Amino acid sequence: MIQKQEIVELVNVISNSNKILLLTHDFPDGDAVGSLYSFSGYLSSLGKDYRFCFSNFDEELWNELLPVNSKNRLKVEDITAYGADLLVVLDCSNPERMGPLQGQVSLYKTVVNVDHHGDNNFFGALNIVKEAAATGEVVYNIYKELGWQMDAVTAKATMTAILADTGRFQYVNTHPELFAIVAKIVDICGMEEYFKIVQGLYEEVTLSKLQLLGKAIANVEFFGNGVAFSYIEDNATLTEGLIDQIRAIKGVKVAVLARRVDNMVKISFRSKDKTVSVRELAGKFGGGGHPGASGATLPLTDLTKQIAEIRKIVKEYSENF
Numbered sequence: 313m314i315q316k317q318e319i320v321e322l323v324n325v326i327s328n329s330n331k332i333l334l335l336t337h338d339f340p341d342g343d344a345v346g347s348l349y350s351f352s353g354y355l356s357s358l359g360k361d362y363r364f365c366f367s368n369f370d371e372e373l374w375n376e377l378l379p380v381n382s383k384n385r386l387k388v389e390d391i392t393a394y395g396a397d398l399l400v401v402l403d404c405s406n407p408e409r410m411g412p413l414q415g416q417v418s419l420y421k422t423v424v425n426v427d428h429h430g431d432n433n434f435f436g437a438l439n440i441v442k443e444a445a446a447t448g449e450v451v452y453n454i455y456k457e458l459g460w461q462m463d464a465v466t467a468k469a470t471m472t473a474i475l476a477d478t479g480r481f482q483y484v485n486t487h488p489e490l491f492a493i494v495a496k497i498v499d500i501c502g503m504e505e506y507f508k509i510v511q512g513l514y515e516e517v518t519l520s521k522l523q524l525l526g527k528a529i530a531n532v533e534f535f536g537n538g539v540a541f542s543y544i545e546d547n548a549t550l551t552e553g554l555i556d557q558i559r560a561i562k563g564v565k566v567a568v569l570a571r572r573v574d575n576m577v578k579i580s581f582r583s584k585d586k587t588v589s590v591r592e593l594a595g596k597f598g599g600g601g602h603p604g605a606s607g608a609t610l611p612l613t614d615l616t617k618q619i620a621e622i623r624k625i626v627k628e629y630s631e632n633f
């Protein structure tokens with residue numbers, strides 16, 4: 313539940329600010345992009361001056377699915393010149409998850425942290441961090457407390473955040489209230505937009521992404537007790553959602569996918585079983601996230617050796633699982 317005091321403080325910091333910068337985590341997913349666009353819709357309704365910036369943003373996907381006013385988008389190199397007096401970070405458990413933008417957090421006197429990650433380290437001056445399926449759900453509840461009525465564009469962005477982080481209501485973080493929330497959102501933005509989002513997220517997969525999936529599937533290895541491990545050796549930036557296909561394999565409780573992304577090795581962890589958390593496993597690699605979905609990033613040194621090492625740790629984990 314959002315506390316009255318949190319709403320009072322939020323309203324306060326916003327009304328005392330002239331220029332607001334919105335940021336989210338590196339490689340923003342549907343919840344990151346959706347909740348950020350949603351909150352920018354709220355700021356817009358107040359007539360506030362705001363900008364946002366992304367790092368490692370999937371232009372093709374999001375510019376088509378959620379076209380927003382791009383005049384409010386800043387390039388990384390233009391952030392300083394904008395001179396914001398308030399930073400709002402959405403869907404990000406700690407500054408390290410912001411990749412190239414992580415240095416931003418310490419530059420602002422007032423930072424608002426709006427999130428739903430259980431391992432959030434409360435890096436803001438105001439932290440609205442709630443147990444929720446998506447940051448989209450948290451912002452929805454903020455508006456409810458504020459008594460603010462979303463417009464259609466904001467509603468669509470909020471719905472995208474919720475659909476993306478619940479895998480359109482299939483992950484274990486889905487709860488009954490979300491159906492009611494999305495029903496209310498559809499009243500505002502229309503069912504046509506619902507189908508656009510679901511199809512855009514799940515039924516418009518590019519061929520190159522499916523080919524990467526082919527490689528990931530070919531490399532799947534099963535360890536005891538339902539742990540599936542796979543990797544992609546190609547430099548694969550846009551791999552969002554691929555792990556869900558491994559997770560969907562019959563008998564799999566935990567799925568792990570390692571792949572190269574430029575000069576990093578990224579590892580994703582998913583659990584299909586509500587009683588099994590993958591956050592601790594991600595923690596072995598310096599990562600974190602949610603019980604059902606976590607991630608870790610390592611600097612790239614020797615990919616073959618690193619994959620072998622990750623495989624070894626996952627195999628050991630599966631033996632005590």
Ligand SMILES: [Mn+2]
Pocket residue numbers: 343344403428445446447477
């Ligand atoms: Mn999220």
